[in-house]
Amino acid sequence: MGALLEVRNLKYRTEEGKEILKGVNLDVKEGEIHVLLGPNGAGKSTLANLIAGAGGYEEPTEGEIIFDGKVINGKPLYERAKMGLTIAFQEPARFEGITVEEYLKLSARNNPDADIEECLRKVGLDPCHYLHRFVDDSLSGGERKRIELASIMCMKPKLAVLDEIDSGIDFVSIDEIGNLFKTMRDEGTTLLVITHRENIANIADRASLLCDGQIVETGDPRKIIKKFEKECLVCEVQNPSLVKEVKVQNN
Amino acid sequence: MKLNLDSRILQGIDFLHKVGVNIQPQDLAFFVDKNEILHKKPLQGIKSEVIPTEFGIKMRTVIEPGVKIDYPVALCFGNISHGGEHINEQELIVGEGAEVKIYTFALIGPGQTLHRKDLVTVRIGKNAKVELYDIHYHDRSADINFYAELNAYLDEGAYFYNLLKVTDQKSGKFRTKFYGEVGPRAVAVVEAKMKATEGDDVVVEDIMKLVGEEARGLSKSRIIALDGAKAEFIGEAYGEAPNSRCHIDCAEVVKGENVVLKNIPVLVSTNETAKLTHEASIGKIDKKQLETLMAKGLTEDEATEVVVQGMLR
Ligand SMILES: Nc1ncnc2c1ncn2[C@@H]1O[C@H](COP(=O)(O)OP(=O)(O)OP(=O)(O)O)[C@@H](O)[C@H]1O
Ligand SMILES: [Mg+2]
Numbered sequence: 001m002g003a004l005l006e007v008r009n010l011k012y013r014t015e016e017g018k019e020i021l022k023g024v025n026l027d028v029k030e031g032e033i034h035v036l037l038g039p040n041g042a043g044k045s046t047l048a049n050l051i052a053g054a055g056g057y058e059e060p061t062e063g064e065i066i067f068d069g070k071v072i073n074g075k076p077l078y079e080r081a082k083m084g085l086t087i088a089f090q091e092p093a094r095f096e097g098i099t100v101e102e103y104l105k106l107s108a109r110n111n112p113d114a115d116i117e118e119c120l121r122k123v124g125l126d127p128c129h130y131l132h133r134f135v136d137d138s139l140s141g142g143e144r145k146r147i148e149l150a151s152i153m154c155m156k157p158k159l160a161v162l163d164e165i166d167s168g169i170d171f172v173s174i175d176e177i178g179n180l181f182k183t184m185r186d187e188g189t190t191l192l193v194i195t196h197r198e199n200i201a202n203i204a205d206r207a208s209l210l211c212d213g214q215i216v217e218t219g220d221p222r223k224i225i226k227k228f229e230k231e232c233l234v235c236e237v238q239n240p241s242l243v244k245e246v247k248v249q250n251n
Numbered sequence: 252m253k254l255n256l257d258s259r260i261l262q263g264i265d266f267l268h269k270v271g272v273n274i275q276p277q278d279l280a281f282f283v284d285k286n287e288i289l290h291k292k293p294l295q296g297i298k299s300e301v302i303p304t305e306f307g308i309k310m311r312t313v314i315e316p317g318v319k320i321d322y323p324v325a326l327c328f329g330n331i332s333h334g335g336e337h338i339n340e341q342e343l344i345v346g347e348g349a350e351v352k353i354y355t356f357a358l359i360g361p362g363q364t365l366h367r368k369d370l371v372t373v374r375i376g377k378n379a380k381v382e383l384y385d386i387h388y389h390d391r392s393a394d395i396n397f398y399a400e401l402n403a404y405l406d407e408g409a410y411f412y413n414l415l416k417v418t419d420q421k422s423g424k425f426r427t428k429f430y431g432e433v434g435p436r437a438v439a440v441v442e443a444k445m446k447a448t449e450g451d452d453v454v455v456e457d458i459m460k461l462v463g464e465e466a467r468g469l470s471k472s473r474i475i476a477l478d479g480a481k482a483e484f485i486g487e488a489y490g491e492a493p494n495s496r497c498h499i500d501c502a503e504v505v506k507g508e509n510v511v512l513k514n515i516p517v518l519v520s521t522n523e524t525a526k527l528t529h530e531a532s533i534g535k536i537d538k539k540q541l542e543t544l545m546a547k548g549l550t551e552d553e554a555t556e557v558v559v560q561g562m563l564r
Pocket of ligand 2 (some may be wrong): 044045046090163
C-alpha cells in the first residue's frame with residue numbers, strides 16, 4: 001500500500017536557533033504499525049507534534065508533511081484531526097468536571113459507530129467503574145493513558161501518532177497493549193508509535209530510528225531494535241552520561 | 252403588576268430549569284418572594300420558624316440530635332416581583348449526629364433593581380453532617396448588588412460541605428464571604444463556582460479558622476471571567492490548632508479581553524504542627540487542555556467551552 005504520511009526533508013529550528021530536526025524523511029504506509037525509536041532528546045516528540053500540528057509546532061522551518069495526499073504544513077491541529085490525523089500526547093491533559101463517558105463521546109463525535117463501553121473494556125477498564133469518573137487528577141497516570149488510548153479507538157482516525165502511550169502502564173499489560181495496537185490497525189487505523197519498549201517495537205510492521213534529528217534507518221523492526229541497542233545506547237553524542245557509565249563499568 | 256401566587260412559583264421553577272436544576276413544584280419545601288411566603292410545607296424531622304420582616308424574612312431551622320433527614324430539602328428565596336432592599340437572615344442548627352442536605356435557591360427575576368443581603372449562620376453539632384447547595388439564578392436584565400455571608404461553626408467531628416454556584420446569565424455586583432470555625436477532627440469543604448460576564452464585579456472571600464485539633468479545611472474556587480468582567484478571590488486560612496490542615500485552591504480563568512483578576516491567599520499559622528497550603532492560578536485556559544481536545548477535532552472555541560463548562564460544573 002502507498003504512504004498515508006510522507007515527511008520530506010523536515011527541519012525544525014527553535015527561535016534560539018537550536019536545530020532539533022535536521023532533515024527528517026519518513027513514510028508511514030497505510031495500514032501499518034510503524035514504530036519510531038530513538039534515544040531521549042532525539043526529537044521524537046518534536047516530530048510527532050509537527051506531524052499533528054500541536055504544541056505550537058504548526059509550521060516546520062523547512063520541508064513538507066503530506067497526509068493522505070495533501071500538504072498539511074501550517075494547518076491547525078483540529079483541522080488535521082478532522083482530516084483523520086490525531087495525536088496522543090506523552091502527557092495528556094486532565095479535565096475537571098468532565099466524565100470519562102463525556103470525554104469519549106467528544107472523541108467519537110465523527111464516528112457514530114463507536115462503542116464507548118467496548119473501547120473502555122479493550123483498554124482494560126471496566127465501564128461500570130470508569131464511565132462516570134472524571135478525567136481529572138484523581139486518575140492514576142496509567143489510567144489516564146488507557147483512557148487516551150480508548151479515546152483514540154472511539155475516534156477511529158486514519159492515522160494516530162502515539163507518543164509513549166505505553167509509558168506509565170504496568171509492564172504486565174504491555175503485551176495486551178501490543179495486541180490492542182494490532183486490533184486498531186486491523187480496524188483501519190494506521191499507527192505511528194513512539195516507544196522505548198522493545199516488546200512494543202517487536203509487534204510493529206516496520207520501524208524507524210531517529211537519531212540526533214535525523215532518521216538513520218527504516219526497515220524491519222528487529223533489525224532497527226538491534227541497531228538502536230548497539231549504536232544509540234552507547235552513542236556519545238546522544239547519551240554521554242550512559243556512555244560514561246558503561247566506560248566506568250568496563251574499566 | 253402583581254402576579255398570582257402560583258405563577259410566581261412556576262416562574263421560579265422555570266428559572267431553576269434554566270440553570271439545570273430539574274425540580275418540580277411539589278419538591279419544594281418553601282418558597283418566598285422577598286417577604287411574601289408563597290409556599291411552606293411541614294417537613295418530617297425539621298422544626299422551622301419563619302417570620303416575614305420589612306425587607307425579607309428571618310428563618311430559624313432546627314434539626315434535633317440524631318435525626319437523619321433522608322430527602323433533599325429545597326428552599327427558594329426569590330425576588331420574582333420585588334426589587335429594592337432585601338435582607339434574609341437564616342439560622343440553621345443541626346444537633347449532634349444529625350444529617351441533612353439542603354438546597355437553597357436564590358432566584359432573581361427580570362427587570363429588578365435589587366440590593367440583597369443573605370446572612371446565614373450554620374451551627375453543626377458533634378459528628379453531624381450538613382451539605383448546603385446554594386444555587387443562583389440572576390436574570391440578565393436585573394441590576395444586582397448581592398452580598399452573601401455564610402458563617403459556619405463546626406463542633407467536634409462535624410462535616411460541612413457548601414457549594415455556591417452562580418454560573419448562568421450574570422452575577423452582577425456579587426460579594427460572598429464564608430467564615431468557618433472548624434473544631435477538633437471536623438471537616439469543612441467550601442466550593443464556589445462563579446461566572447463573571449461584562450460589567451460583573453465578583454468577590455469571593457473564604458476564611459477558614461482551624462480551631463480544633465486535626466481540623467481540616469478545603470476552599471476551592473473556580474471563577475471564569477469573560478470580556479469586561481472583574482473578579483477577586485481572597486482566601487484566608489488560620490492554623491491555630493495542632494495538626495490542623497487547610498488547603499486553598501483557586502483558579503481564575505480569563506476568556507476574553509478587558510478582564511481584571513485578583514487572587515489573594517493569606518496563610519497564618521499560630522501552631523507549628525498546622526499545615527496550610529494554597530494553589531492559585533490566574534490566566535487563560537491551559538493550552539495543553541485545549542490541544543488535547545483539539546486533537547479530537549474540536550475547534551479552539553469548542554474546546555474552550557468544554558473546559559469552562561467542566562470547571563463550573
Ligand atoms: N522549544 C525548545 N527550545 C529548546 N530546545 C527544545 C525545545 N523543544 C525541544 N527542545 C529540545 O529538543 C530536543 C528534542 O526534544 P524531544 O522532546 O523532541 O525529544 P524526544 O526524542 O521526544 O525525547 P524523549 O525520549 O525524552 O521524550 C531535546 O534536546 C529538547 O531539549
Ligand atoms: Mg518525547
